[in-house]
Amino acid sequence: MEKKTIKIIIIIAAIVILTLNGAIIEKKREGNVYSLPSLPKPIAKEYVLITSAGQSTDAYIVNDIANKLMIHNYFMPQAKENNLESVNTLVFVVGYSELGEKLHGTSYEDEKKRIVKLLEKSVEENLVVITIYIGGKQQLEENTKGLLSLIIPNTDYLIGTKEANGDGFLSDQAKNNKISFTLINGVNDLSEPFASAFR
Amino acid sequence: MIKKEIIYNKFLMLNGILLILFGLFFPLIIQNAWFNIIFTIRNAISVGDSGHLILASASMSFLYAIQSTCIFLGAILVTYYTGLKMTLSKFKLTIIFLFAIIFFHIANHMISDLPWEPVSTTLALVIALFIVDKLFGETNSLLQVSIVIIQVFFAFQWLNIMPLFSVYHIGQSDIPYSIKTAGLYLHAGSVLNFTGFAFFLPFICSAFITTTLFISYTRNIGMMKDNYEKEREIQTMKAKALESRIYKEVKSLVHDLKTPLVTIKGLNSLLAVSRDSEKLEEYSGRIDSSVDKMSEMISSFLYEASRQKLNTLDLVSYIRAQLPLEDDTIKIELKIAENLPDIYVNKIRMARAIINILENAIIVPCTKPYKHIIFEVKPMYKGLYIMIEDNGIGIEEENLQRIWELGFSTNNTSGLGLTFAKQVIEDNEGTIGILSQVNKGTVATIFLPSIDNFSDRAISERI
Structure with a gap:
């Protein structure tokens, strides 16, 4: 057999193994499903204000889920404290996106200031705060962790992904702040715990 | 020349730096295009259409590919034309090149805040380096390298949107991850995996196929150039051989000129001693005739178009005098027939042409005990028929088609004789044909039109 043919076979085999391996790891993850603990009783009331913390597109997914669940909501990725009037629940969808912030003409520091003001107002108004993080491990970098650390102490219910909790950051934060906490496998498992906060 | 080359190299190096700078600032220049991708992802989520995600993926892959290609090509130009290639080993150069491009991508991230994909970009980089090593070394064409490299980078960017490869830290930056998350939310993970493969495989294969085609094209062009050079060399050699032939012709002419000169000299010495006026007139007339003959011979030689009315027997005698017997x-x-018609030809050239054919018959190897050559001249309808037949080894059929080619010979001769003969015969409005049978012999037939075929006016104009 020619050397060239052997090389091609090796390359194809490598691609197939990598692909199958990826699929197996995915399956393993799916197999190790965390039993979705829903909140035993609702803690939040409508109307809901869904906002983004970090301006990633994840907020749009949560907004879509809320719409599908028929939860009355206002979707304002850059909501300010004055938008909290006539709102009973504040939902933060955390995910830092450099491009997202650029698109909205804001910076990380400005975003933090906005969040702090929203949290202050929510405490003032005694609003329920739900924090959602649907990103992965790689996305849980310094800036996202900074945003989460800022929001979680004032949060009533935290929903995060199992992948992101690889280093225990989310569970530790929830434990330290004594808040209800749900880990989900992926974005498609979000509906149930999210709905349980309202119904 | 060297100065020009140095200036050209500096120009290319400058272009390389400009390309790198363009690559670095590219995301800032087309910032709106990136924002549009985010809008497309949001749109996909709100309308629940994964088709928008594929559109976003294509835009993202294209923009990343352009940016990486610019940086890569710029780095090639800088590396190749700064002299680094001469001073460093291939391995060191590759490592420096690899780190330089990774550094430029990180710098790009810092300048434009656009996250980069380390795994897929590095993989693409390794493949691109492999291809460049093969392609740029062979073709030295930046355009061809660009065409291939953009395909490689474009192909690898499609891996970023495949949820299947997330475990290998591929597609973890802002936009690819958003596409994947949205895709999973829309239950389009398989669609993204399939689309990623559907673009990655054809483009990567196309890159390798294009590389192979470019390399073989360049090699073919190289071979064609070599062949052209060889052909030129052959033409030069043929020209030299032709020159040598002309020299031979000149020699034979000079030899022929000696005859009338000797006549003139002899008659001149008789003039000095003769007192008889009648004899003086006769000698003077004969000297005049010899001078005319010499003039005619020189004209025939100098001017190809120069032709004169000629008694065929004179031509035959002239040829006989030249034959080595x-x-x-x-x-x-x-076999010389009677009542041969006069012809209208360039005597010296026609004689040389027929002698060439006769010489071919003389030198051709023969398997028989002795060589038998028949030289037949006879009148024919409206002209003269000359036949030269030998009993040599003959010419093989495949070679018979090539005997008129300049330089073709089966007897280790210059191969100019027959070409010259055909040319002269055709210039004199005659025809020539050759028939041959292996081990039996060869027959050359020549037809020359008689003088009756030419009007007086045509003859006087040609003279």
Whole structure:
């Protein structure tokens, strides 16, 4: 057999193994499903204000889920404290996106200031705060962790992904702040715990 | 020349730096295009259409590919034309090149805040380096390298949107991850995996196929150039051989000129001693005739178009006088008919043409005990028929088609004789044909039109 043919076979085999391996790891993850603990009783009331913390597109997914669940909501990725009037629940969808912030003409520091003001107002108004993080491990970098650390102490219910909790950051934060906490496998498992906060 | 080359190299190096700078600032220049991708992802989520995600993926892959290609090509130009290639080993150069491009991508991230994909970009980079090593070394064409490299980078960017490869830290930056998350939310993970493969495989294969085609094209062009050079060399050699032939012709002319000169000299010495006026007139007339003959011979030689009315027997006598008949193994049989028509030809050239054919018959190897050559001249309808037949080894059929080609010979001769003969015969409005049978012999037939075919006016104009 020619050397060239052997090389091609090796390359194809490598691609197939990598692909199958990826699929197996995915399956393993799916197999190790965390039993979705829903909140035993609702803690939040409508109307809901869904906002983004970090301006990633994840907020749009949560907004879509809320719409599908028929939860009355206002979707304002850059909501300010004055938008909290006539709102009973504040939902933060955390995910830092450099491009997202650029698109909205804001910076990380400005975003933090906005969040702090929203949290202050929510405490003032005694609003329920739900924090959602649907990103992965790689996305849980310094800036996202900074945003989460800022929001979680004032949060009533935290929903995060199992992948992101690889280093225990989310569970530790929830434990330290004594808040209800749900880990989900992926974005498609979000509906149930999210709905349980309202119904 | 060297100065020009140095200036050109500096120009290319400058272009390389400009390309790198363009690559670095590219995301800032087309910032709106990136924002549009985010809008497309949001749109996909709100309308629940994964088709928008594929559109976003294509835009993202294209923008990343352009940016990486610019940086890569710029780095090639800088590396190749700064002299680094000469001073560093291939391995060191590759490592420096690899780190330089990774550094430029990180710098790009810092300048434009656009996250980069380390795994897929590095993989693409390794493949691109492999291809460049093969392609740029062979073709030295930046355009061809660009065409291939953009395909490689474009192909690898499609891996970023495949949820299947997330475990290998591929597609973890802002936009690819958003596409994947949205895709998973829309239950389009398989669609993204399939689309990623559907673009990655054809483009990567196309890159390798294009590389192979470019390399073989360049090699073919190289071979064509070599062949052209060889052909030129052959033409030069043929020209030299032709020159040598002309020299031979000149020699034969000079030899022929000696005859009338000797006549003139002899008659001149008689003039000095003769007192008889009648004899003086006769000698003077003969000297005049010899001078005319010499003039005619020189004109015939100098001017190809120069032709004169000629008695065929004069031509035959002239040819006979030139033939080498010392060899006892060669028997030349002359069959000269009576009432031969006059012809209208360039005597010297026509004689040389027929002698060439006769010489071919003389030198051709023969398996028989002796060489028998028949030289037949006879009148024919509206002209003169000349036939030269030998009993040599003959010419093989495949070679018979090529005997008129300049330089073609089966007897280790210059291969100019027959070409020259054909040319002269055709210039004099005649025709020539050759028939041959292996081990039996060859027959050359020549037809020359008689003088009756030419009007007086045409003759006077040609003279």
